[in-house]
Amino acid sequence: NAGVTQTPKFRVLKTGQSMTLLCAQDMNHEYMYWYRQDPGMGLRLIHYSVGEGTTAKGEVPDGYNVSRLKKQNFLLGLESAAPSQTSVYFCASDNGREENFGEGSWLTVV
């Protein structure tokens, strides 16, 4: 039982490049979330999903897209990376009570 797994853990992108972060959970959770964490800003919700095939915008969705084609996977895409998207990204899944977080993906856009 791996819980929530994020890949990749570290990535450096050039401005304008695209990439996808993958989140996988093996707990059969319905709810999944993508957050970004910046110094002094706490955790801010980017997008979330309440079930397979559904997605919704969070607090800071601009510049990101998501897909939930399979219940266990939640993908976060950056179509054209910008330096402002340099951050630590956390995926989480929900059992109806507490959120279970992945270990994070450190993204730097230069």
Place this chain on the structure above:
Amino acid sequence: GQQVMQIPQYQHVQEGEDFTTYCNSSTTLSNIQWYKQRPGGHPVFLIQLVKSGEVKKQKRLTFQFGEAKKNSSLHITATQTTDVGTYFCAGQRYGGATNKLIFGTGTLLAVQP
């Protein structure tokens, strides 16, 4: 929109001293959760409070949920170096259609041996 604020942003204590972080919401919450994030790590769930005025204890940690369900606190008695990290509160909106949480800004605790 709904906001959850935490104070202080940073606290430095000597080992053995007590520590408290406070969480305040602009709206009534259905429940509040607390998470701990070690430096370089990911947030880990500590506890959930649901009832008005609820108090829960985990060893040296005491969690309270306000009577109006708009504020909460975490108190650590006799801090240890293992308590180092950022403590986040996270509130769930009352009557919300989903489980999504609004996270506070966090309090970073530094403990000097």
